[in-house]
Amino acid sequence: MGWETYHLSGPKQIDCTVMEEDADGLHFYRTPKPAGLLAHLPGGDPFAVMGAIEKRLLALAKELQPDVIHAHSPVLDAVLTLAKRLDMMTVAEGVETPEQAKWLHERGVRFLQGYWISRPLLLDEFVDWVSQPHALKW
Numbered sequence: 001m002g003w004e005t006y007h008l009s010g011p012k013q014i015d016c017t018v019m020e021e022d023a024d025g026l027h028f029y030r031t032p033k034p035a036g037l038l039a040h041l042p043g044g045d046p047f048a049v050m051g052a053i054e055k056r057l058l059a060l061a062k063e064l065q066p067d068v069i070h071a072h073s074p075v076l077d078a079v080l081t082l083a084k085r086l087d088m089m090t091v092a093e094g095v096e097t098p099e100q101a102k103w104l105h106e107r108g109v110r111f112l113q114g115y116w117i118s119r120p121l122l123l124d125e126f127v128d129w130v131s132q133p134h135a136l137k138w
Helices: 046-053 074-085 098-106 123-130
Strands: 002-010 013-022 025-029 058-060 090-092
Touching (some): 074 090
Parallel strands (some): 058 090
Antiparallel strands (some): 002 013
C-alpha cells in the first residue's frame, strides 16, 4: 500500500514526496525529507496559495508520473483534474516511454518533455530537430 505527500513551497511550484511501502518497508524517492501539506504554506492558509497558482503553468516532475505499466496514481489523477479545472497548462517532465506519454495525453497533458521526445540537444541539433516533422508513436 502506497501513500504520497505534497507541499506547496510557493505560488509557482508544487513539490512532491512519494513514498511507497513494500516488503522492504518504506522507500523514499527523490526527496529525503517528507513534508506535510501545510508545512510550507504562507500563514498556513492553503486557500491563499491555491488562489495564487490559478491560471499558471503546472509542471509535473518526473517523480509525479506513475509507472503506467505497473501502477496507478490517484494523487496524480487528482493533480491533473485540479489543473484541468483551474484551466492550467500542464507540462510533464521526464517522459521516457510511449506508455507514459499516452497515459498523460489521455488525461489532458499536452506538453511533454523527456527522452521519449528527444535526448538533450545542442542548439544546432535542436534547430535541425525542430524543423523536422515528428509524429507521436504509441
